[in-house]
Amino acid sequence: MENKINLKALVDKRSNKVIFIESDHAFVDVLLSFLTIPLGTIIKLGREHSVPVEIGCINNLYSSVEEIDARELRSDACREMLLLPRNAAESHCKNLVLQIDHNAKPTQYFVCSRYCLATATSKFFSYYPGLLCVGCMDTMHREISFSVDVASAFVKERVRLLITDDLQLISPFCTSIVSLFTKLEVTNRNTTEELHFNIGVDEVMNLLISSLVSKTPLTETLLKHKPVAELNHDNNYQAVHIDPQTGGEMVLMEEDNISIKLIISISKNIVCYAEAGEDFVNLLFSFLTLPLGFVTKQIQDGSLKGCIDQLYWSVQDLNAQYLKSNHHKEMLLNPKLVPGFCYNSLLGIEEAAYYYLGSGLTTDSSLIHSNRSSESFKIEPTDHNSSARGFLKGPAIFTVTDNLVIRPISTIFELSVLDELNVPFTDIEERVMLMGKKLALSLLVASFASDSALTNAFISEPYQE
Known part of the structure; x- marks a missing residue:
């Protein structure tokens, strides 16, 4: 039986638009997970759910990878890396109540037959079987699994937040609500009504797509039940500003x-x-491998048709009391690539670091410092330089x-x-x-x-x- 999440919405009867919804951590985590999803995965999910979305030129990139002759690629793994890109926050998203990428294959990890990783004589693994172990030069074909126990992905489990129609997260306090009502010119409580919704995977997928193309994705998803399908500017391009931390004049070799x-x-x-x-x-x-949050971070002038940028910037302003840790906030505001997926330094995106902690993997280095186990160390894929040479x-x-x-x-x-x-x-x-x-x-x-x-x-x- 498919999981559902209950949402309580306050709707403006005059305009038939959602003012805000109330939900616990389960829905907030699903919403925040949007920022970690690679662009290629969004294209793939749209096709699987029969709600294709035209994200600028990203669809054409995806189709070009599908159609390119295998002889042009370094390996079959390169095509898989692009068409099925991995999410660096995978371990934090695997326990979401609603899994829009429920057909995704779990990441596989391979070590050599001597199991070097477990004995700490080697700190390397591979995503793909058949590569050589750096520690002993044996073939890495033995698959291992890592246990991950993440009850709540990004926010604390008893958190309750209000989510506006344009996906801003606001605290459920009087001052926030009054400010919102004033902005929307809602002056009379009689013009509003309370509605309840039970949403599943289809609604979440529609919400993701609508967030890319609409300023009112909750209304589109909950009241109209139909996402808009295109994200472009009809050739009427508006200039966008590059983040000053990653843009500007660079001295390059x-x-x-x-x-x-x-x-x-x-x-x-x-x-x-x-x-x-x-x-x-x-x-x-x-x-195609870049997380949505990284792309959103580069767009600071409000030129997008959608409102995914509102979600991003509201996370930046979100009080630390709502999030599980600073590490979780960093995962959303500065999402990274899976180790081994960084092509070059031109875009300024980093790879996540994997740490082996007992029998599990974590990307949170602070857990390493607080753990006394001698088996805690950083690991990286043996093939992590393959993408540096390109696909x-x-x-x-x-x-x-x-x-x-x-x-x-x-x-x-x-x-x-x-x-x-x-x-x-x-x-x-x-x-x-x-x-x-x-x-x-x-x-x-x-x-x-x-x-x-x-x-x-x-x-x-x-x-x-």
């Missing part, structure tokens, strides 16, 4: 920059397509369209792109660019919030029909 050739329509001032090496495509493919074999050249459809370089494909855009040969120019950290983050944001990623990342004033 020459090898840290990525060179790309842009084919631009002079009259329309748009990028028709780009020709680039495997390093650029590796960067684009890595977007693709090289050298290779690819054609990348403005909306991030990626193909091995093909003149016929490029001609079809120009035909579709109605751009003649006499109207194009080539422009070679070096992309560093700032442009990489701009491209990430444009890929998420627009269906013209290359134009919006590299050209300041795109053509408008």
Whole structure:
């Protein structure tokens, strides 16, 4: 029998909109878990639940990975890393009351036949069987499991919070409620009514999608029962600001920059397509592994159609008394990649650290310091450098369209792109660019919030029909 969560909602009868809902930690944890989900997983979940969502150009990236020839990839594991990206907060999400990714395979861990990890003679493991153990050079094919006991994912178990229609978390105190009512111009209690909802996995999935495309996702999910399906700006791109902690002018070594050739329509001032090496495509493919919270953090000007950024920033303002620890708050505000999934340093995202604690894994280093067991130590995958080399074999050249459809370089494909855009040969120019950290983050944001990623990342004033 499917689990359900009971929600109590206060609804404005005049506008037929949710004012706020009341819930205990179970629903709050589900909501906060959205920030930890990789973008590729969101695409996969949308397909599985028959509620596909167009997240800028991310769908095209996902489809490009599906369609790329296996001979272009370093290994079969690379495709799996991108189409089924792992969540660094997996252990904290596995006990959620409602599991939207209930079909996900649990992460597998392999050690050598000598079981080096258990005897602490080696501090390495592998996600995939067949690799060599760094400690003894034996094949790592013995699967082991780690026990994880997380009763509540992120907030304390007796926590109760109010959640507004645009997913802000507020305390259930009079001052917060009065401020909310004033903002929504609700002056008469007679214009409101209390409704009860029992929601399941389908409603949570709809809520996730609606949070990306609507300012009123609770209303869309609970009262209209239909999520909006597209996240783009209809080619009317609004500039976004990069987090000053990760953006700005960066001093990079020459090898840290990525060179790309842009084919631009002079009259329309748009990028028709780009020709680039495997390093650029590796960067684009890595977007699928990024947690939603990391992407949301980069968007600070409110230009998104949805309100997932409201959830993110309300976590930042949330009183520490509601969260289990500072570590849990950090997991939401600065979500990390699973160890071994970091392609390069251009995006500024870190890998989580895994610590072996007795018979379990944890990402909380503070638990190590307080544990006296000699078996407590940091571990990392033996193949953790594989993603640093990228997902693709090289050298290779690819054609990348403005909306991030990626193909091995093909003149016929490029001609079809120009035909579709109605751009003649006499109207194009080539422009070679070096992309560093700032442009990489701009491209990430444009890929998420627009269906013209290359134009919006590299050209300041795109053509408008």
